[in-house]
Amino acid sequence: MTSKERFLKALNHQKPDRPPFNFWMDRPLMQKYENEIGHRHWRVTHFGADVIETFPLINFSGGTDANAWDAHVEIKSWDEIDNLSLPDPNNPKVYDLIKKDLDEFPDTAVILDMITPWGHVTTLRSYENVYMDMYDEPERFHAASRKFTDILKVVTERACEMGITALYLMEDLADRNGLTISPPMIEEFVLPYAAELSEIAQKHNIPVMFHSDGNVGDLLDMLTNIGVQAVNPMQPHLNNASEFKKKHGDKLAVYGGLDNCYIIPDGTPEEVREHVLDVFNVIGKPDGALIFSTHDIPEYTPKENVEALISTIKNKCFY
Secondary structure, three states: OOHHHHHHHHHOOOOOOOOOEOOEEOHHHHHHHHHHHOOOOHHHHOOOOOEEEEOOOOOOOOOOOOOOOOOOOOOOOHHHHHOOOOOOOOOHHHHHHHHHHHHHOOOOEEEEEEEOHHHHHHHHHOHHHHHHHHHHOHHHHHHHHHHHHHHHHHHHHHHHHHOOOEEEEEOOOEEOOEEOOOHHHHHHHHHHHHHHHHHHHHHOOOOEEEEOOOOOHHHHHHHHHOOOOEEEOOOOOOOOHHHHHHHHOOOOEEEEEOOOOOHHHHOOHHHHHHHHHHHHHHHHOOOOOEEEEOOEEOOOOOHHHHHHHHHHHHHHOOO
């Protein structure tokens, strides 16, 4: 079974041979592994991971130069945002990395990381300002979101035509205590624009995933309403896996489930193995709807724990 087949089976609540997996680390630790192993996708080439996260090279604060992803500069004035020189989604350079990943790894799940339009506005304005902006400048907020959405729709359409495996929308809408924005604000300012991107993927029969850190319980029904099929990361110290499976497991797969905050960095290798098996048994075993992933594993995590994590997924988690 190829990694792509394994990934798609899990998203469709069908049991593959084993759960597909991916993992992320703090950037210095990622770089250390890359320097030692010698490939930018060393998680796939060396450890047998099943997922590559690719992204469009598009920069909303830098005009049409497609030389960075999300390389925003904070903009203090709404007049500046209204008059931004926006990138051209038809610039072939936007798709260079996507094409490279798809060509090099045809049997691996290559998913497209896409910050939502709300996230692009937020990054330009900063969290310091954006919560008041939705009250003080709702028309301008919507106008900027509309412009960004129209560009991102072109990017999403093109990437779907190129053959991405899934669309991965990303927005932090929760923290450890729950939603950081009220549900009505999420439904007005965030989800309608995200839904337009989701609809394009669905038209191409490409699954949609969504990332938000934090305690996401109150967000999940809203996500399924826009066609999301999997949620990330479902941090286990903030979300009850058993309750999730009872309430939402028939509609949502999990892309995540692993504890990068406590067990993986601070536990023993045996505790890491037990944790992986526990997540597998609760989330994966019933219907296969689990793609193991972590958020950023801290730089101080022992190598033995990383190896225990990966070897347990590959050698112990079988359906």
